[in-house]
Amino acid sequence: MFTEDQNLTEKQKGILAAATELFAEKGYAATSTSEIARKAGVAEGTIFRHYKSKKDLLLTIVSPTMIKVIGPTVKKDINKVLDKEYSTFQDFIRAMIANRIDFVKNNIPLIRIVIQELPFHDELKKQAIEHIGKDVFEKLRAIVQYFQAKGQIIEMHPDTIIRVVASSVLSYIFTSYVIFPENEWNEEEEIERLIEVLSNGVAKR
Amino acid sequence: MFTEDQNLTEKQKGILAAATELFAEKGYAATSTSEIARKAGVAEGTIFRHYKSKKDLLLTIVSPTMIKVIGPTVKKDINKVLDKEYSTFQDFIRAMIANRIDFVKNNIPLIRIVIQELPFHDELKKQAIEHIGKDVFEKLRAIVQYFQAKGQIIEMHPDTIIRVVASSVLSYIFTSYVIFPENEWNEEEEIERLIEVLSNGVAKR
Amino acid sequence: MFTEDQNLTEKQKGILAAATELFAEKGYAATSTSEIARKAGVAEGTIFRHYKSKKDLLLTIVSPTMIKVIGPTVKKDINKVLDKEYSTFQDFIRAMIANRIDFVKNNIPLIRIVIQELPFHDELKKQAIEHIGKDVFEKLRAIVQYFQAKGQIIEMHPDTIIRVVASSVLSYIFTSYVIFPENEWNEEEEIERLIEVLSNGVAKR
Amino acid sequence: MFTEDQNLTEKQKGILAAATELFAEKGYAATSTSEIARKAGVAEGTIFRHYKSKKDLLLTIVSPTMIKVIGPTVKKDINKVLDKEYSTFQDFIRAMIANRIDFVKNNIPLIRIVIQELPFHDELKKQAIEHIGKDVFEKLRAIVQYFQAKGQIIEMHPDTIIRVVASSVLSYIFTSYVIFPENEWNEEEEIERLIEVLSNGVAKR
DNA sequence: GATGAATGAGTATTCATTCAT
């Protein structure tokens, strides 16, 4: 995660890695800076040379996730839709799911931290609402309307459709990868079923 | 919440109420016992006369919720199904949602605490898996199979159906009442739409 | 100093005594709370149970000095003047000096702290100005005018007279008892000489 | 202050200037080396390249003041007296005051530091006693005796006269320029009054 | 049963100082 970033010293990378792991494992408030220092193999003072407070450290870890990673990938997706790369709504959802699973798999600790700490830090809340709430939601609305226009999905208020589909997909992914990562599901098959249920419902005809 | 319980002194109720509120608001680790004492209007020592540690206090607050409240209501629901009180799967889901919304509305702080602290306390995790994982899941499976036998819902593996429906319903409720409680939705209408999507999917026919 | 105060526990008295001594000896900023605790024979946490911060401890030590001790004694003196207890300006100064020497002798550490810390703490400055600046200065002016009216002292602006006399007296006392307390002066004789110089000057006639 | 000194690099001058200002403003113990570095616009390490410790920096700032400045000017004054440049004791005091005011005005921060830190650093105390105590006091004694021989001032023990006059003059200057520098006094007039009181006392004849 | 003073280990943060670059 942080190993790629160029202008960071080895120590800084170690601090970020250690802090990420510990915050995810025990929670922000229950993690002490001395613990982070020990795990990162640096002196406690070194942490504060780079991050002016424990909170600053948290924000440094979390902000890029929300800003750089969530935003752009959703943007890419919508462009692909508009470029007719996905001809059906199902294809779009499938791609979204695959894309999200990839992201989640590679960032489980980070996501855990975000979920845990979001309610307690107003700065994070603000960022989340700004980056996800507005940007992403609007784009998803455009996509839904696009497929409604093509006659592929029902004429329901786009926001309702987004809420149902997104909450299903996200909670599906979270339960699979973040909450019960030890379980072994047959991934592809399960995804297809989820898509089928979302497409055709559970009612028999 | 705790006012009903009989064999609790006024002080104990006050401590539980104060702790619940503070844990929900700031998180378990970030709440100090002195804060709880102040809010409850008791001396610091009084807390430890009743609960041998801060963690004990947390477990006292959270356990009854999971044990007493989640289990029984699901049992009641399944009995109602078997008593043919709900003749369609939609009716069942509708009843479940109403029931859960009621519970959630009345226990937002408690639910917040459970969600926040579950990952960090193995005792809680164990309890959760035991009480919800096994008991509830089995009963839901029975219900799905019942409606499948009646030819109302598709012949998919019951667990998949449960996962999709339950995660949709729960995340729907959580986003509505726990995460964005300030938003004003048209409750009944939204629920009907959710049920419709779950029943018939989003695909146009 | 603090042994008299009734509603203070033994520990509190110990903390105040230790802090007073250390602040006087090494200065406020250079004294650590752990040092105070060690010297007072209490746990470090105990200090903060009684004084919410190190600064609070400083103010607790210093405020009573300025409020309770400086004000009242000057008031007493002026009453004695008005009651004609001192028939000459010299008598008045002599009484003032004796009185101040008594106070200074019994409160050397406290006075040291006040002198040292006054410039760095605005709360102290404010208090000092309020209690000494206004109250005391006004009363001294009244006294000077009283003796001017009696034709005992020259017709110079009272404030100038106060400044010269007071600064002479105070710096005399300070150099004798606070700055060079080890020196042995012939107290009474020296005081008489100071009074003589202030009365008649150093010029030979 | 330090700009004149030749064999000092720009950085060194900056460090001394910054440290002087900060020590005067917040006190030695409450000033951090990082603060000094920031204010001086140098790296933290640079300070320690030139001054082996924070205390060394303090001594570097303070010592020259006492050694170079106090000593020589008093010597000059006494020579002027002996050269009959001042024919009366009043003239001598007037010149002394003017001279001291000049010095004080141009070195307020330095004087503040000396006053504040003197009691806490034995090295400084020693220097002060050596340079002022012995050298200066002796010279002043000679001057007093000179004017006594000329029959201008009373036949009191010279040390008493010095104490009274010096403490009056110094505390007068300090209160005017160091402690309440914001006040606007009518300088010349006030000085004349001080001299008059010192010469003829406050008693009416 | 309730209190709240007392504790001492622990907290985040700052500090003066060192040293490789």
Add this chain to the structure above:
DNA sequence: CATGAATGAATACTCATTCAT
């Protein structure tokens, strides 16, 4: 020479917990 990253001891302050009253 100058830098600034790194250190680890020290700092003011908080915490959960104990216990005599």
